[in-house]
Amino acid sequence: MRIALFVTCFNDTLYPGTGKAVVTLLERLGHEVVFPAEQTCCGQMHYNTGYDRECGPLVKDFVKTFQPFDAIVVPSASCAGMIRENHVRVARTVGDRGLAEEADRLGPRVHELTELLVDVLGVEDVGAYFPHRVTYHPTCHSLRALGVGDRPLRLLRAVRGIDLVELPDAAECCGFGGTFALKNPDVSAAMGADKVARIRQTGAEVVCAADNSCLAHIGGLLSRLRTGVRTLHLAEILAATE
Template structure:
């Protein structure tokens, strides 16, 4: 199956390993990965801050980029996928009805990585192995906005040797929320501190998530508190193989 890969800004700039492992994983599962070089930022930071008009040029570029074929588009970040799936609403707000229709066609083809693997490829066991205890953090964009709740868990439960640990208030936001963490820094800081407290209580080896932004936020707090917990994106976990 031919698949477009949408790298996302954070994966491209900060976590290249996540992008690399996403591509390797898709190839391992039989996909021919296509990277369209004209892709750019989805505009989420501006959109979340209310600067819709300023985000429009970048949104149009993204729509045009992925109109060149009709293959599925896969991204390792639920927040970006969610933003793109709401493009049509933003275009309508700005009186861009024709672009709204074009955006709807693109949005239908966009998938979070875990959603694509489980619901399109029909795979839950990718042959991964990672012995240890882990906490999975369900990002707000993934499970609140996209309704992707069980797919990441289904994949992680099949990872050989990995034990998933429940924590208190597991589905509570980590406090990142994009520009929220900047505009409301004190509140955000308290939220991630509480999240880390609950994670540390169960003494896991790993913290796993499907959104890089949340992992950066929680991982930063874990590091500052001296917690020896390895932070991993699910794409990195699913590329782990037993020796």
């Protein structure tokens, strides 16, 4: 299958290893991965702060860039959710009926990574090897917006050598919440502290998730406490073979 990668701004700028891991993983499974250089931003930050109309050009750019592809993979549950849930709404807000129709047709072809692997490609054992103690944090967008369910855990359980441990109160938010962390820093830090306490209870060497934004928040707290616990995007574990 020929799959287009929408890497997302956050990953492209701060976590390029995640995009590389997605390519490594999908190519190992026998698929061609294309990176359209014209891609920009999904518009989530603008939309979440009330700048709906400013999102219009970004939605138009996304549709134009990815319309030729039958499958688009997004290694970020929050960005995948923005595209599928809100691009049509943005197009309607700016009064572009044609764009709304195009965004509506494109939406079902946009997949968060675990959705693509399990639902579209029909694979759970991706041939990964990761001999470490790992716990999984289900981010709010993956859990509540996209409803990915146990897909990430099914993929992780199939990884050879892994010691996967359950995270207590896993469904609780880490406190990042995009601009929430900027507008409510004290509350965000308190929520993050609770999440970190639960992670430390597991004795995990690594905490993984489907969103690097949440992992950045969690990782900052873990680092300041000098816990030695690493954060890794799910894609990086699934791409590992040695």
